[in-house]
Amino acid sequence: MTDNVVHLFKDPPADTDDRAPAPDAPAADPLPLEAAEVRPVPVWRRSGRAVGRAARDERTRAAGRAVVRHGSYVVGGTRIVARRAWDGRTAARYERMIRAAEAAGNLEAAAEWEERGRQYRAARHQRRMDLLTSPEPLVKNAAYATGGTLAGLLLLGVALAVATKEPGDVVTPLMAVVEFIELMIVIVSVVWGPAVAVAPWLALCGLWAVGRHQQAAPQWALPAQQRGSDAGAPITPSVVVTALRDLGIAPLRKAIKEMGDVGAAMLSPIKIAGCGVEVDVTLPSGVSTQEVQGRRRKLAENLARHEHEVFITIPTAARTVRLWIADSGALDEPIGPSPLVLDAELRADYKKGKAPWGQDLRGDAAALSLYQRHMLVTGLSNQGKTAAVRALALWLALDPTVEFRIADLKGAGDWAMFDGIATVLIQGPTDDHVIQATEMVESGVTEMERRLTAPPGTAFPPLIVLVDEAQVAFMCPAVDEEKRPYGGSKATSRYFMAARKIHNQGRAVNVLLWQGTQDPTDQNLPKLVREGAHTRASLALGTESQARMALGDKAVDGGAAPHLLRQGLDKGTLVVASDGIDIPAGQASITVRTHYIDTEAAAEVGARARALRDGVTTLRVIDTDEPTDPLTDIAHVIGTAPRVLTQDVLQRLATTNPKAYGSWTHADLKRVLEGTGAQPYKSDGRMVVGRDRIARALANRTNDGSASAAQ
Numbered sequence: 212m213t214d215n216v217v218h219l220f221k222d223p224p225a226d227t228d229d230r231a232p233a234p235d236a237p238a239a240d241p242l243p244l245e246a247a248e249v250r251p252v253p254v255w256r257r258s259g260r261a262v263g264r265a266a267r268d269e270r271t272r273a274a275g276r277a278v279v280r281h282g283s284y285v286v287g288g289t290r291i292v293a294r295r296a297w298d299g300r301t302a303a304r305y306e307r308m309i310r311a312a313e314a315a316g317n318l319e320a321a322a323e324w325e326e327r328g329r330q331y332r333a334a335r336h337q338r339r340m341d342l343l344t345s346p347e348p349l350v351k352n353a354a355y356a357t358g359g360t361l362a363g364l365l366l367l368g369v370a371l372a373v374a375t376k377e378p379g380d381v382v383t384p385l386m387a388v389v390e391f392i393e394l395m396i397v398i399v400s401v402v403w404g405p406a407v408a409v410a411p412w413l414a415l416c417g418l419w420a421v422g423r424h425q426q427a428a429p430q431w432a433l434p435a436q437q438r439g440s441d442a443g444a445p446i447t448p449s450v451v452v453t454a455l456r457d458l459g460i461a462p463l464r465k466a467i468k469e470m471g472d473v474g475a476a477m478l479s480p481i482k483i484a485g486c487g488v489e490v491d492v493t494l495p496s497g498v499s500t501q502e503v504q505g506r507r508r509k510l511a512e513n514l515a516r517h518e519h520e521v522f523i524t525i526p527t528a529a530r531t532v533r534l535w536i537a538d539s540g541a542l543d544e545p546i547g548p549s550p551l552v553l554d555a556e557l558r559a560d561y562k563k564g565k566a567p568w569g570q571d572l573r574g575d576a577a578a579l580s581l582y583q584r585h586m587l588v589t590g591l592s593n594q595g596k597t598a599a600v601r602a603l604a605l606w607l608a609l610d611p612t613v614e615f616r617i618a619d620l621k622g623a624g625d626w627a628m629f630d631g632i633a634t635v636l637i638q639g640p641t642d643d644h645v646i647q648a649t650e651m652v653e654s655g656v657t658e659m660e661r662r663l664t665a666p667p668g669t670a671f672p673p674l675i676v677l678v679d680e681a682q683v684a685f686m687c688p689a690v691d692e693e694k695r696p697y698g699g700s701k702a703t704s705r706y707f708m709a710a711r712k713i714h715n716q717g718r719a720v721n722v723l724l725w726q727g728t729q730d731p732t733d734q735n736l737p738k739l740v741r742e743g744a745h746t747r748a749s750l751a752l753g754t755e756s757q758a759r760m761a762l763g764d765k766a767v768d769g770g771a772a773p774h775l776l777r778q779g780l781d782k783g784t785l786v787v788a789s790d791g792i793d794i795p796a797g798q799a800s801i802t803v804r805t806h807y808i809d810t811e812a813a814a815e816v817g818a819r820a821r822a823l824r825d826g827v828t829t830l831r832v833i834d835t836d837e838p839t840d841p842l843t844d845i846a847h848v849i850g851t852a853p854r855v856l857t858q859d860v861l862q863r864l865a866t867t868n869p870k871a872y873g874s875w876t877h878a879d880l881k882r883v884l885e886g887t888g889a890q891p892y893k894s895d896g897r898m899v900v901g902r903d904r905i906a907r908a909l910a911n912r913t914n915d916g917s918a919s920a921a922q
């Protein structure tokens with residue numbers, strides 16, 4: 212019969228699993244390795260993997276998060292509503308505020324809250340006592356009200372009956388009220404059932420809404436846009452308090468925990484300040500302002516900002532730190548061009564004016580008074596030091612009474628636009644340039660000493676002696692013929708001693724030293740020279756110890772942190788310590804983002820400054836080995852001015868060629884010019900040398916020369 216069976220499938224598969232091999236069957240070959248590995252995986256393991264895959268699937272996780280989130284909203288909302296109700300019914304709020312004030316060490320506020328709590332309790336007690344005695348008047352009042360209403364309705368009915376002449380109308384108003392009440396009862400009896408059914412759901416929705424509004428769910432369960440994307444999030448009191456709490460300062464954490472919800476009592480109102488916000492934090496007792504300052508990076512990260520976007524300063528109020536928190540990325544936006552470039556009519560006033568330098572972090576204009584202040588600007592290389600000092604010099608150049616003597620010891624042409632403005636312009640990095648720069652500073656000392664011996668009441672035009680890249684001078688190994696070094700910081704070091712002398716006495720007679728220096732060390736910027744400057748400003752620096760050199764301990768202890776500026780990114784941003792700039796009360800320094808005036812724009816401003824001046828001749832120091840021709844040199848130092856004071860001629864000659872003219876007196880000048888027809892003469896009561904007379908003397912000499920040559 213089996214032969215007659217027709218299989219409905221082709222070659223049925225051999226079911227090797229279920230059937231044991233026949234005892235007499237030949238032993239099967241052992242399975243090759245590959246075959247062993249593809250053995251089916253047990254069902255339990257496959258199901259486990261499938262469950263794991265499903266659990267890891269993003270859709271499952273999103274669904275899980277949604278369930279937890281919405282559940283948490285309800286639970287959190289219930290907690291919040293319950294606490295609000297509890298706060299409303301009890302004195303818990305006052306207790307909490309007292310604890311917060313105590314934790315913050317503010318005993319005055321604690322006493323005030325205690326008093327408010329006492330008043331609240333007294334009022335509550337009074338209400339309860341009133342409740343005990345209230346039923347009798349309540350009943351009475353209800354009886355009066357009912358009687359009054361009935362009487363009123365009847366009166367109305369009587370009036371109606373008189374009007375309609377229907378005696379039955381007396382009760383019409385009364386019946387209308389009865390019918391209305393009946394209708395209400397019907398409505399309530401109809402609505403009551405569904406209302407009772409719906410009310411719990413409405414309450415649930417309300418609690419959910421409260422929880423959702425307060426984001427009362429774990430961070431990980433929140434929607435993606437609220438979770439972890441707090442970079443640049445607005446700064447709210449709770450964000451600041453949480454950031455402070457998580458700063459890792461145990462007493463601060465403990466105090467904030469004790470304050471609970473009212474930790475924000477430590478904060479002043481958060482104010483918009485430029486491209487960021489500002490808030491003062493009164494620290495609880497036991498927490499020092501220094502501890503908070505020392506954790507700037509952590510605080511910034513807790514506030515979802517970069518370190519350079521948070522500034523911590525110490526205002527006047529005790530135990531208080533002032534936080535300035537930039538809007539995310541705002542500090543990387545450039546500030547606008549300088550008013551010097553924008554306003555072609557701008558003029559400077561050395562004494563009363565302020566140089567428009569840039570903006571402070573609040574976005575307010577930062578202007579610096581340069582009146583009688585020595586200046587030191589430091590920073591790492593290529594951070595904008597020259598541009599910052601030059602911006603100030605360009606502004607001051609718009610006051611034609613100011614004389615500049617400039618040595619640029621880099622010599623890359625950054626100061627070339629001062630040709631025709633400065634009376635001395637040295638540009639170059641070699642030892643020879645340092646020697647000339649030193650002699651230029653020494654000529655400043657000579658001028659200062661002359662002024663110091665002038666009769667009291669003499670007015671002195673400002674003289675700015677400016678050395679850019681002054682570290683080159685301090686590091687110069689050259690020595691003069693008396694073996695005195697030009698560089699270094701010994702008592703015999705010529706640059707150092709000249710700088711110190713100007714620092715010590717130059718201010719009162721308007722002889723001021725401005726120095727720009729790079730990457731300060733004790734060697735390239737000696738302590739006495741750093742301390743002598745009234746205005747100290749620093750661009751990005753490498754270390755805190757350099758910041759201390761640049762700005763002084765007081766400024767750094769007060770929060771100045773140029774070492775935290777970002778090299779390369781914060782170009783042109785300076786931390787400034789000076790009484791010439793408005794610094795918020797209690798702060799020791801201010802951060803200024805300077806306007807950048809590039810070399811081209813600087814040349815334009817320079818041209819305007821030159822036009823305001825009366826033909827200044829810039830001396831590029833003459834090679835001292837050249838033979839001297841006094842008449843030509845005098846003509847050169849007079850330049851295009853019609854006449855120059857003999858004193859100034861002597862001084863310019865000494866600057867140009869100190870070897871030849873350094874020791875010259877009025878008598879020498881007179882001797883040389885005698886018989887040339889260009890002798891010094893009196894003009895407005897002062898001895899001067901006239902340009903035209905010198906030119907004539909030179910021309911006569913040439914003619915004489917050519918005449919004698921012709922003979």
Ligand SMILES: Nc1ncnc2c1ncn2[C@@H]1O[C@H](COP(=O)(O)OP(=O)(O)OP(=O)(O)O)[C@@H](O)[C@H]1O
Nearest residue numbers: 591592593594595596597598729782783805806807
């Ligand atoms: N206020 C500014 N804003 C933006 N960028 C600036 C500013 N000032 C300078 N820079 C940029 O920094 C570069 C270097 O400026 P600068 O030559 O003034 O630096 P430096 O510190 O004097 O350099 P070095 O010490 O090497 O002489 C400029 O070419 C410019 O690109």
